[in-house]
Amino acid sequence: MDLPISPPVAPMLAKAVKTMPRGDLYYEPKFDGFRCVVFRDGDEVVLSSRGEKPLTRYFPELVETVRRELPERCVIDGEVIIRRGGRLDFDLLSQRIHPAASRVNLLAEQTPASFVAFDVLALDDTAYLDAPFRQRRALLEEALAGARPPVHVTPITESFEVAERWFGEFEGAGLDGVVAKPADVPYAPDKRLMYKVKHERTADCVVAGFRWHKSGPIVGSLLLGLWDDEGRLRHVGVAASFTMKRREELVGELEPYRIADIAGHPWAGWAAQGEADRMPGAVSRWTGKKDLSWVALRPELVCEVAYEHMEGDRFRHTARFRRWRTDRTPESCTYEQLEVPVEFDLDQILT
The missing domain is CATH 3.30.470.30 (DNA ligase/mRNA capping enzyme)
Incomplete structure (x- = not known):
């Protein structure tokens, strides 16, 4: 060339x-x-x-x-x-x-x-x-x-x-x-040298698991879920924007919610339902051999996260942790809270 x-x-x-x-x-x-x-x-x-x-x-x-x-x-x-x-x-x-x-x-x-x-x-x-x-x-x-x-x-x-x-x-x-x-x-x-302005919204999500950080026994990311209309807790993405000090603190905060037996967890049966590509820990085509194993938590914690937009039923990008929502119940964390953009035809943009 x-x-x-x-x-x-x-x-x-x-x-x-x-x-x-x-x-x-x-x-x-x-x-x-x-x-x-x-x-x-x-x-x-x-x-x-x-x-x-x-x-x-x-x-x-x-x-x-x-x-x-x-x-x-x-x-x-x-x-x-x-x-x-x-x-x-x-x-x-x-x-x-x-x-x-x-x-x-x-x-x-x-x-x-x-x-x-x-x-x-x-x-x-x-x-x-x-x-x-x-x-x-x-x-x-x-x-x-x-x-x-x-x-x-x-x-x-x-x-x-x-x-x-x-x-x-x-x-x-x-x-x-x-x-x-x-x-x-x-x-x-x-x-x-350019500038980008992106949409940012917030949502209250169930924290149903976490992954360890690659550098050691500190929290790498929180696994987020929302309840759908059929009563299933969908894995919608992760929150991972933490300082190293905050990652250390999260280990203690999450410890009381850890469960050893995943049998009763809402995500335990996803693989059997043919949704292995959407469950935490599934192999990623982007990360290859990266360890995506995760630690299950009782789905009782709720946190507010900021996100840009949805791609299907999941967050398109990594969400940003804002705060714990002790005033919200896990059952209230549904897709209904999410803002849906008004449809616009792509052809009107490209032409």
């Missing part, structure tokens, strides 16, 4: 902020997918992840799409997404990270991926890392002017008011916020 920038490249990142920033900024919707830098040199195509690992084998249909729709020689930054109906579906996307080529190929046909481009690092023999974003955006629009779905160029605006509206509306299509990019910023790999 003979390009002015060689793979892999760590993509430029964004720092989280609480409110929408103002200034000489461009605003873009924040798509919830896999960050991907695409390298194309003729028929050679490399898809590189945020962690600089190859994604190429997991998205064979995108390799063909890149050859058909992107410039002959280019390096383009963007997001790989999969849609279900009128919204993004991260669960379907994560299923693509699978060791079996036959499974990957089947899913490539059943749930094909799309690519949303939002920056250009190189075209032909010229690298544009030092160019200001406003110039790179103009180059991107020109280079992809003829591109057809499933390749898209992300919408963009310089209007603070439009960005605020996008933040409120686009969540209904599965997007998770807005990214603000300074107009004069160069492309700085692995540097947080």
Whole structure:
């Protein structure tokens, strides 16, 4: 591959902020997918992840799409997404990270991926890392002017008011916020020179277990549950944002609730019900051999956590512990408390 920038490249990142920033900024919707830098040199195509690992084998249909729709020689930054109906579906996307080529190929046909481009690092023999974003955006629009779905160029605006509206509306299509990019910023790999505003909500959850921290006998994360309409305690995610001192304190706080025999625990029978992929301790396609064993707790503790949004019936990202809720009963921790965004059609964003 003979390009002015060689793979892999760590993509430029964004720092989280609480409110929408103002200034000489461009605003873009924040798509919830896999960050991907695409390298194309003729028929050679490399898809590189945020962690600089190859994604190429997991998205064979995108390799063909890149050859058909992107410039002959280019390096383009963007997001790989999969849609279900009128919204993004991260669960379907994560299923693509699978060791079996036959499974990957089947899913490539059943749930094909799309690519949303939002920056250009190189075209032909010229690298544009030092160019200001406003110039790179103009180059991107020109280079992809003829591109057809499933390749898209992300919408963009310089209007603070439009960005605020996008933040409120686009969540209904599965997007998770807005990214603000300074107009004069160069492309700085692995540097947080942009800003991201993401949704944050709170929920009261049952704490039904925990995992040990990798560094020793201190708490690594709390396993969170919500009761569904059928009276089952669903594992909805983890809370893991603790200082080391707080992790030590949690060991003593959780000790009275530990149970040796899991037989009566709400999650004891999940594997038998065919839900092993959703129970704590199941093998993760992302972590490989990482120890995901857990310690069961009597489901009597309730804590308030902050979360960004739901993906299906689970938190999309790690939740942030806020406080214990001794005034709440475990039985009151149901899905009904969660705010549901108003639906919004993804096609209205991509077109």
